[in-house]
Structure formats: C-alpha cells, structure tokens
Amino acid sequence: MNYSKLSKKLFLSFSILGLLLNAEPSKSAEWEENPQIVSCTNGHPNMSDSAVGADHSKPFSIVSNAFNPHKACLHTPEGYKITLFNIGMCTSNPFNDNNDSANLTFTEENGCVWTMESVSGQEVDLAANLNKAISLPSSSTRPPSGTYKHFVIVMNPNIKLKGSYTTTDDTNGGTFYTKPASSSVDTEGEFDSSLSSSQFFTADFGDELGFNNRGECSYSYQRTISSGSNQGVIRAVLTNDSLETITTCSGVTKMVGTFKATTPLVIADDTNGLEIQFSITGAGLHVEGGGGGAEEGFTCSNPDPLICHPRASHDQPIYGYAGDFQPVFTKF
Secondary structure, three states, X not given: OOOOOOOOOOOOOOOOOOOOOOOOOOOOOOOOEOOOOOEOOOOOOOOOOEEEOXXXXXXXXXXOOOOOOEEEEEEOOOEEEEEEEEEEEEOOOOOOOOOOOOOOOOOHHHOXXXXXXXXXXXXXXXXXXXXXXXXXXXXXXXXXXXXXXXXXXXXXXXXXXXXXXXXXXXXXXXXXXXEEOOOOOOOOEEEEOOOOOOOOEEEEXXXXXXXXXXXXXXXXXXXXXXXXXXXXXXXXXXXXOOOOEOOOOOOOOEEEEEEEEEEEEEEOOOOXXXXXXXXXXXXXXXXXXXXXXXXXXXXXXXXXXXXXXXXXXXXXXXXXXXXXXXXXXXXX
C-alpha cells in the first residue's frame, strides 16, 4: 500500500531530542529515507487533492503507487501512549552512519549519558500531556558540560493511539473515528464514521513486519526533517533487551531511536536541569484513505477489500497508523 515504512509506521520525530520471517536480513544495510507527509488541515470534502511528498501546497500526500493512490496526512491524536525506558544524549553518533544493522554503541567513548532511566518502563500519554512538560524518572548522573548533537530514546515497540478526522462531503464525508482494525483492512487501526467517539488501537512494531505494514521485515527507519526550527535526521531500529539490532524482526523487545540535531544542545556548567516536552501536534496520527488496487489495472470493482476497500473510491479516511512525536528539551 505505502511507498514507505512510515505509517504502522512511525517513527520518532525528535525536535531537540528526537526522538523514534526471513532467516536473512530483509534489506540492505544502508539507511533508507522515508518520504515526507504533510500535516492534516481541515475543511476538505475528501482526500483526493494530493501530491507526492510534503513540499507542495496540496492538503494530502500520495503514499502508494496503487492504481488509485493512497493519500495521507499527519494529524493530532486524542490519545498517544508510549512506554519509555531510557532517554539519553551523546556528543558523537551512537549509530553507524552507513550501516543500519550495526548495534547501538551508547558508550563513554561516544560521550553518551542517560538522562532518564526506568527498568520497568513508564507509560506516558502524550495526548493527555499535550504541550506540557512531563515528569519522568531522572538519572542519578548529571550530563557533563558539552555540546550534544545526538539524542537517544529506548521505548517499548508499540504505541497505543486514537483520534478522529472530519471531511465535509455531504454524501460520503463526516467524522471518522479510530478503532482496532476489522477484517476489511490489513492494518492495525481503522477509521469508522458510524462511531460516536474514538477507540484506542495498537501499532505494534515488534511483529514479523517491523516498520512495514505488509511485505517483508523492515527493522530500521530513517527520516530527515529539513524544515522548521528543529531540523535533523531521525533514525530508529528494532532491538532485543541488550539493545542489539534485530534484522529478522523476530524476538524484538525494544525500539531505539536517535536524532542527529542540526542545532545541538549545549550543557554548560550553570545548567541546573532539563525539562522535556513531547509534541504530537500535526504529527502523531497517520490518516490514510483512497487506494484502488495493488497493481496498475485493478480498480475499485475488485471485490477483495484487502485489494480495494469499499470506501477507497470516495477517498475518505480508512486506515490508521502511528505517526511522529517530537520531544523538546528546555534547559534551566
């Protein structure tokens, strides 16, 4: 369905801390860039007005090469629950720039230090704390003064989220609410206009597809943020408890994301602490509609809902995925 591995499919768009069943690895060891998707705006009859990428004036982005392409945008969710284990930062890159299968090297040699640690993990609903600082367990060690350009997060490999999106078409539009996916879709979240409120669904990156929604295992993710005030490169991999990269998408227990910030964070001797805020506005919920066949020549007359959903020809919201979140550090 999708060009990218985004969608189920996150991952972590870190602002100042960006943060996120084959026997052989499923792809090359080079990092693969994921395409940009626009943030959702209101007042559209459907999702047909679209173009590839995000560098355009259209309200939706094309995210597949189907006969009738799937279209998407990133929206603000009403619920977005993650479980955090560690947050840290490094003066040097803890990932290999050219090899996405290399293990994380979070070491003193890389100038790395954890700023948050929790053995059991702490669940946080980012939507319930929208635009607010979040209290998290802190490390017993103060980060040494220095210039930190690489930021790391370790979290559970699934996200629980919910939300809604409204279109204005008099016949086929309305407010579409999320729910766990039914048999009419092959995704983990689905939009339904017959509901009166949104329901949580779980985007699970620890299954046999990893960051992919269909096809083969995808164990890594990369996205470049080239606009706005917090630019940089986001990378994420699936790992075990030892933070070793799992290239087969089997035995995944953690997800590790890094953000290489264009503008680094400078810790000075007079820095007393760091306050973290997570932003999911226009980013946390991937809304997707349209789609008409997996190959050129298929149209929405195909009776298989997994080939073409009944609502696809109207370009209304159908599929729900996890989108990005943006943590921001403030020094005090």
